[in-house]
Structures are given as C-alpha cells and as structure tokens.
Amino acid sequence: MSAPQKKLRVAVLGATGAVGQQFIRLLDGHPWFDVTAVCASERSAGKTYAEAAKWVLGTDIPASVAGLTVQDASEIADVDLAFSGLDASVAQAIERAYAEAGIPVVSNTRNYRMQADVPLLIPEVNPDHTALVERQSFDPAGRGFIVTNPNCSTVGLVCALKPLHDAYGVEALHVVTMQALSGAGYPGVPSLDSLANVIPHIGGEEDKMAAEPLKILGTLGPDGVENATFTVSAQCNRVPVWDGHLLCVSVKLRGNPSADEARETLRNAPDPLADLGLPTSPERWLLVDDAPDAPQTRRHVHRGNGMTVSVGKVQPCPVLGVKFVALVHNTVRGAAGGAVLNAELLVAQGRIVARA
Ligand SMILES: NC(=O)c1ccc[n+]([C@@H]2O[C@H](COP(=O)([O-])OP(=O)(O)OC[C@H]3O[C@@H](n4cnc5c(N)ncnc54)[C@H](OP(=O)(O)O)[C@@H]3O)[C@@H](O)[C@H]2O)c1
Secondary structure, three states: OOOOOOOEEEEEEOOOOHHHHHHHHHHOOOOOEEEEEEEEOOOOOOOEHHHHOOOOOOOOOOHHHHOOEOEEOOOOOOOOEEEEOOOHHHHHHHHHHHHHOOOOEEEOOOOOOOOOOOOEOOOOOOHHHHHHHHHOOOOOOOOOOEEEOOOHHHHHHHHHHHHHHHHOOEEEEEEEEEEOHHHHOOOOOOHHHHOOOOEOOOOOHHHHHHHHHHHHOOEEEOOEEEOOOOEEEEEEEEOOOOOOEEEEEEEEEOOOOOHHHHHHHHHOOOOOOOOOOOOOOOOOOEEEEOOOOOOOHHHHOOHHHHOOEEEEEEEEEOOOEEEEEEEEOOOHHHHHHHHHHHHHHHHHOOOOOOOO
C-alpha cells in the first residue's frame, strides 16, 4: 500500500541551510525520493551544492548532490514534491508559488503552520489532519498543497503529551526548554553569546509553544480542526549544546493520575504507523527511559536516527500533578526528519504521486 510505484523527484528549498543539510543527508539513498533539485538564495544560485553549502554535518556531502547546481528558489523546479527549509522571510511566497504550480510542499517553516486549512502534522499524533489539504485552494486541480511540521520544541512536547491527552486529557502545563544552538541555523548565535552561557530568550518560541500544541492535539471535524483547550506556559532557553532540545514539563491531567500510571501510559503508547512501512518511521517513536539521569542531550539525542523522542524522570509534581523530561532532536525529528516522515505518510495515503 505504502511505496510509490516509482521514485519521486524532490526539490529541497533552502538546501544550503542547517535544516536543508539534514534533508540532503536524510534523503541520501532514500528508497522513495530522489533529490533532483537543490534551491537556495540568489547568492548560492549557479554554484555547485558543495561550493554553496557551508556543510556542518559530521558526514560527507552525498556524492549524488555535491555536484548539482544550486537553483534560485524563486524559480519553480520540475519535481513531484518540494521540501522546504527556507528562511521564514521568503518562505511564504515561494511555498505558495510551488503549491499553485501543482507541487506539494512539505515545509518546516512557521509561515503556514497556523493557517486553518494547513495540516500541522506529526504522523504518529494527528495523521488524520492531512485531510485538511482538501480544503486548500492554492491549486484548483488539488495536486499542489502545503503541509507543515511544528516548531522543533513543540514536536518533543506534543509527542510526549499525545498518549497522556488521549488517556486523561491535558488541562494545563508548564514547560521549560533547553534548546540547542543548531536550532538557530547557521551561523546562528554568535560564539561570544553562546559559549559557556544560557540565553533566556528565543524570539517567538514561547508563543509558538503555547499555540501549536492546541492545533496538533485538536480534533478534525466537518469545519476543520477544533483546537484543544488546555493552557500552556512556556519558558525557552538557548543552551550551549549542538543538537537536541531538552524539555522539563509539569502537567495537570484530568482525573489526576499518579506518575506511575502516567509513565505506563507513555510506555504503552501505540504507534499508528507500525504497519505502514514508512522508511523514516523509527522502531520506537516514544521511548520511556527509566534511568534516573536520562534522557541526556548528548547521549540520547540520536536514538532512532534522531526520530525517537525520549522521555524520562516521570515523577509526581506537587504543583500540577505529573512532571517529566523529554528530549527531541531538533533538526531531525523537529525539522527535516519530521518533514520526510510527513511526506512518506502523504505518499502512503495517496496524496503525493509522481507527476506525468
Ligand atoms: N534549525 C532548526 O532546528 C529548525 C527547526 C525547525 C524549523 N526550522 C525552520 O526551518 C527554516 C530554515 O532554518 P535553518 O535553521 O536551516 O536556517 P538557515 O541555516 O539560515 O538556512 C536558511 C536557508 O534559506 C535560504 N535563503 C535565505 N534567504 C533566501 C532568499 N532570499 N531566497 C531563497 N532562499 C533563501 C538560505 O540560502 P543561502 O545559503 O543561499 O542563503 C538557506 O538555504 C527556518 O524557517 C526555521 O525557522 C529550523
């Protein structure tokens, strides 16, 4: 049911950036997708990818992409699907142009996340929300649409909340984040600000963490998504780690289950993707780690090739009822990997197909 009949031609928009590079790495050898276009600003256009990208990952640039000529992202590439890791200042117009040209866009950027007819998708959490694309009007033929993935911290939070929300209902939560430097892109935070320092400010992040979970955990009805209604208080901090956002969460759950009950609920969370055979779906999308000092950013961020959200220290909270720590790989599960999984789900659902 899942696999496409032939490989789909893929463009990566913003291919030279921090998220774009993760796309290039994750799509190397992908069984369903072939990167045939790499697109960035006019500063990069005309150079080979190897010349244009300041490659910061610990692997070599895939040979199949290194020699591709970077295209100006504002010119529509002839592809079946576009992944977007564009700077938010330009993503609005470029992603729209792709969708209007009949090309599905699976985006990391914030621009369309809260638009009512755009899915804000985590495949294990709200796979049914993909039906929202049928309400979009970018392309009258219905082939071109936009699907987004959430802010990188929100992904970790919502993955951990999903089983608890289903079992009890979330009433309120407080979350403090410790977010990696790679979340700011490249070159990102200046070294004199980031080294041996914690910065209690990430522009717009606390608002996104308050708003996005309500849409993702909302219910799809005949008029679109009816948002969940719990209250979120978020405090976000930039810390000097490379990859991985760590979240300390206190949550008030309906019926006040014990921490032990909540832990078992998290441990037994079902995987709705288990039978779909999606290539990027990890063996465990949510892993409860019982070690007293887990999860740790550096040690555990690469679980499931960066697609597993780790949860630990599930304990009683004297203020809200239950507290825990969650860890998410911000540029993989929280960005490029999440988007690739979104696209795989859309393919499996028959919503993305090869163009003639
Ligand atoms: N980093 C994360 O953990 C993370 C997580 C989730 C979501 N996001 C979102 O993903 C997007 C990319 O983030 P990033 O961290 O990868 O940023 P980044 O490293 O700054 O990369 C930005 C990309 O956008 C391109 N770009 C900039 N101006 C452009 C223009 N005028 N026309 C066309 N392309 C242009 C850049 O190309 P040039 O190299 O040619 O300038 C580069 O490829 C952002 O919207 C961000 O909010 C990031």
